[in-house]
Amino acid sequence: MTECTSLQFVSPFAFEAMQKVDVVRLASLSDPELRLLLPCLVRMALCAPADQSQSWAQDKKLILRLLSGVEAVNSIVALLSVDFHALEQDASKEQQLRGLIKNGERQDEESLGGRRRTDALRFLCxxxxSQALKVRGMVVEECHLPGLGVALTLDHTKNEACEDGVSDLVCFVSGLLLGTNAKVRTWFGTFIRNGQQRKRETSSSVLWQMRRQLLLELMGILPTVRSTRIVEEADVEMEPNVSVYSGLKEEHVVKASALLRLYCALMGIAGLKYSII
Known part of the structure; x- marks a missing residue:
């Protein structure tokens, strides 16, 4: 039988061997020929056969021996072992969730119904x-319920263990405003501007919660000064215990740069205004 290094189709010899379940002929196939038949062979080895004879049991052992030397078999076994019924149910749930988000308000904090929808989805997450970030991705994809996207990010940020790194909130909002998608940028900028137009921004507002969290992160990396008295150079020698401004810590430089970049984007693109929390 002629060797072929790059087969694109099953040879007639191999097809006939599979059709007749001729294990001896299958064993004589080259590796490239055998590779094209792997899904069928794996299926034969996994499924309970109708033939319960001793001869088939021996043939099945030979098939398993053939498959044992092929690394790709493990991936095929995993694929064929998928519970397709459960997969269909998961897909149905995702479609229902996507319809709930798609039917949601483009600006969810503008109405009572939008806020209720956001609260309900937030509690479900x-x-x-484990589904929170997936829901957040759908929110951005559909450009609906921006408050929900921020709320889920706030919840995720609070659960983060990293203190010195850039938070998920900073990364998420920066990505929305500084990304290449103009539709997303306009959508989220509208959320910021509309939120500031309300007469009184309460603590229940997602925008208020976002501003507060960003302020806390900023305060957490700012240098502190224990003494407000201006210390002359001569005084430092006389009073070595007096603490003076020491500058930003090295481990906070990246986080400070990310926050500065985000605040510039919030004010320049989304029109964020200074306010007292």
Whole structure:
């Protein structure tokens, strides 16, 4: 039988061997020929056969021996072992969730119904945190419920263990405003501007919560000065215990740069105004 290094189709010899389940002929196939038949062979080895004879049991052992030397078999076994019924149910749930988000308000904090929808989805994600980032991705993809996207990010940020690194909130909002998608940028900028137009921004507002969290992160890296008295150079020698401004810590430089970049984007693109929390 002629060797072929780059087969694109099953040879007639191999097809006939599979059709007749001729294990001896299958064993004589070259590796490239055998590779094209792997899904069928794996299926034969996994499924309970109708033939319960001793001869088929021996043939099955030979098939398993053939498959044992092929590394790609493990991936095929994993694929064929998928519970397709459960997969269909998960897909159905995702479609229902996507319809709920798609039917949601483009600016969810503008109406009572929008806020209720955001709260409901937020609580559901708190019950199942593994789905929170997936829901957030759908929110951005559909350009609906921006408050929900920020709320889920705030919840995720609070659960983060990293203190010195850039938070998920900073990364998320920066990505929305500084990304290449103009539609997303306009959508989120409208959320910021509309939120500031309300007469009184309460602590229940997602925008208020976002501003507060960013302020806390900023305060957490700012240098502190224990003494407000201006210390002359001569005084430092006389009073070595007096603490003076020491500058930003090296481990906070990246986070400070990210926050500065974000605040510039919030004010320049989204029109964020200074306010007292």
């Amino acid at each position: 708190k019950m199942n945190p």
